[in-house]
Amino acid sequence: MDRNDSFREFVAAHQQSLMRTAYLLTGDAHLAEDLLQSVLLKVLGRWPKLAHVASPQAYARKALVNQYISWRRRPMRAEVPSAEPPERSYSSEESTLVRLAVRRALAQLPPRQRAVIVLRYYEDLTEHETARLLGCSLGTVKSQAHNALARLRALAPELAPRFAALEELKGTKP
């Protein structure tokens, strides 16, 4: 098996998981693909070293988040969706409305706050793990998570009760 074969195996096993995270971070299918593509290029560049470490996917995930934050630092106009979630109507389901509201609110979070939300509540990482991955302190993760949830609650007031419950449980998974 040559270097590319083992890389292909790695990609086949983990790319969809990474793509899902990339999509949550970017909110855009094309950007998610571009983001993951750039990260996989980094991974491939270091593959001789990474192939022998315990968790190359951990490196890839860290690179993914940091690359995303780096991209968002570029001086480009933030893209904000203007489309309102549909009015509650005959065919709307609660879950659809919630999803739309969360998507819309996520799009307006600063990159680090969005990354913290994705890592803590989608990847299910602990605060310690999140801090290690982002290369910041535990306190920073705590404050970013707090601010992110507060911002989400403000951006999606219809979800306030749900976020309140979330806040109450905050810190139970340090």
Added chain:
Amino acid sequence: MIWLRDVLDELADEAPRADLAERTIRIRERRRRRAVSLVAAAAVVAIALAATAAVRLLPGEPDAAGRPSGGEVSDLPARGVGPLSHAYLTYCRPERGAAPRGCVHGGWRVVTRGGRTYRLADALRSSPTGLRNSPLAISRDGRKVAYYKAAAGTFVVRDLATGAVKAAPTRVPRAWLGSFAHLLLSDDGRFLAFTKAPRLKDPAMLFDLRERMARPLPNGWNPIGLSPDGGTITLAEYAPKTRLQVMTHLWRTSTAGNGKAVDVSGHYLAGGLGPDGRSVAALEVASVPGTGCTRSGGDLVHLDLETGRTLRRVAIRGVSLTDHHAYLRSWVGTDEITLLTSPFRCRTDSGKQDGPAEEGERLDPPYVPFTAYALNVRTGETRRLATYTAQDSFYLVLPGFPGTL
């Protein structure tokens, strides 16, 4: 909390599915080769060209009548320049024939309809590797030109008559220009689309120069049409297969998810989007058996932007596409599209071996004649419009859609 995780999980279900392993390996291989040497960089270009099955202009015989202007050439004045007929890129060591007087290696020249030729001195010139010169686009009326201004570190649109220059709202690092960069300028010069290949990590972009906004575009696609309000862009992709995509509401939503992409069965190179905003005319890319070269098929193919299917084929009359390389550019009215041709040449492997081996000795393509025709998309009839001289189809830009690949 469970509910938030569930919602995020549902959102993640919308993530695209793509097999990136092979693409990553290919890109990595290309970069590695490019870094090795200039010779390797040339190989990268060849691979990219082969991968997109593009029709690259091969050297033709020098044509005295088609030589660039031998008259005096000055830098573009700050203002007071008439509408452009075309622009061409100059490399100064052609394999055969003479370089134009005052040649600037890797620099753009613009030519007015009145025949005056000027150097576009502030456009980014090619790097020593021959890659990453500024792309260039001319508005359909010939009165504005868009390019990467080296001193500004970003793209600018210059009004040739007034001298007004508007810069893109963000700086664009030179490294983002990729190997093949493309621009498409809206008719009024307000919107400028920038894309490049290969599909690197840096985003392609659409600029609104009036409101000073930018939004990302998907990378690896070539812009072929831009609506007057900048809200809809039509894109074509050629590797690994031909695809078309229309993206709408570009300035009103957060995502590029408004795009609808369709696969095209077969390999085609598209011309500029038709004036009705729906018509896509294309030329099929056909292999020349036993040579490794490609040429265009003999039919103009109408593609359905909605489905990617072939709507109809029209045989092209009056120009032999076995004797010429052919490229589609902008539409001329509602029934005609510009067909740009140059003499067909296919360099064989043995011919390549005859070439200089050392990169320092590598010469540039000779200046060859190009002829533009108005091709009637319904009847296939052609009528001659103009002739130009350039070293490569990529190095020759006409007003409107500047070309594809």
